[in-house]
Amino acid sequence: MRSKAALAAVLGVLALAAAHAEVDPQTCFACHGPNGNSANPAVPTLAGQPGQFITTQLIMFREKRRTDPLMSPIAAPLTNAEISALGKFFAGQQHAAPAKKPADQVLAAGRKLAEDYNCVVCHGPALKGQQHIPRLAGQQAEYLRTQLHGFKAGTRFDMDGNMTSAAQRLNPADIDVLAEYLSGLE
Numbered sequence: 001m002r003s004k005a006a007l008a009a010v011l012g013v014l015a016l017a018a019a020h021a022e023v024d025p026q027t028c029f030a031c032h033g034p035n036g037n038s039a040n041p042a043v044p045t046l047a048g049q050p051g052q053f054i055t056t057q058l059i060m061f062r063e064k065r066r067t068d069p070l071m072s073p074i075a076a077p078l079t080n081a082e083i084s085a086l087g088k089f090f091a092g093q094q095h096a097a098p099a100k101k102p103a104d105q106v107l108a109a110g111r112k113l114a115e116d117y118n119c120v121v122c123h124g125p126a127l128k129g130q131q132h133i134p135r136l137a138g139q140q141a142e143y144l145r146t147q148l149h150g151f152k153a154g155t156r157f158d159m160d161g162n163m164t165s166a167a168q169r170l171n172p173a174d175i176d177v178l179a180e181y182l183s184g185l186e
């Protein structure tokens with residue numbers, strides 16, 4: 001009986017928190033683009049990212065594990081309920097088709113690297129991400145390039161170390177091909 005009452009109380013608090021989770025996603029559009037489809041090469045697209053990836057990254061920014069002069073102040077005041085609502089919202093937005101399709105050569109070379117280096121194993125066969133692993137398909141090329149160099153150098157925060165070790169084998173030319181290939185995928 002007692003634990004049932006406690007559970008009901010917890011659920012009540014959660015429902016209340018959810019009801020108050022109202023950060024207008026429009027505040028995010030200013031940098032991340034309409035519905036989270038970015039047109040800024042340095043700012044990632046959020047539309048169609050797995051919800052769990054968005055929420056984990058927002059928590060990492062809030063806890064100052066991952067830092068960025070533009071993004072950190074936005075994440076700092078967010079509550080768990082707000083973060084959860086934002087994850088759901090952006091995961092549900094339609095990912096816009098990429099502006100340009102890479103040349104056939106880049107498509108072939110990029111696909112080969114993505115398979116040889118196991119990117120497809122974690123990020124999924126179509127590179128659309130899963131759970132806490134991000135979607136790479138259709139992401140801004142410059143953003144992808146910066147993150148890959150960051151993982152390789154150990155300057156981009158990485159929760160479990162998997163991505164830092166995956167980046168070690170990439171040389172700068174591989175990173176250029178992968179960034180162009182991935183950004184051109186639907």
Ligand code: HEC
Nearest residue numbers: 027028030031042043044054057058068070071074086134
């Ligand atoms: C003032 C500009 C700005 C605003 C407003 C902003 N962001 Fe960001 N956000 C950025 C930048 C820049 C990055 C990339 C940081 C980096 O390079 O590590 C980023 C990164 C992120 C990431 C990590 C994505 C990834 O692929 O790794 C998430 C998630 C995110 N923002 C969510 C949000 C949400 C949700 C909002 C609205 C509540 C928001 N942002 C508002 C600038 C902004």
Ligand code: HEC
Nearest residue numbers: 117118119122133134144147157158159160162163166178
């Ligand atoms: C063993 C699993 C694994 C493999 C293999 C892997 N990744 Fe990742 N990758 C991850 C995880 C997990 C993250 C999220 C890391 C974090 O922020 O904590 C990530 C993040 C990234 C990001 C950051 C994207 C963003 O929006 O912030 C890029 C870019 C990336 N991976 C590219 C690649 C490429 C290219 C390959 C192949 C060369 C690859 N990954 C191989 C697990 C993997």
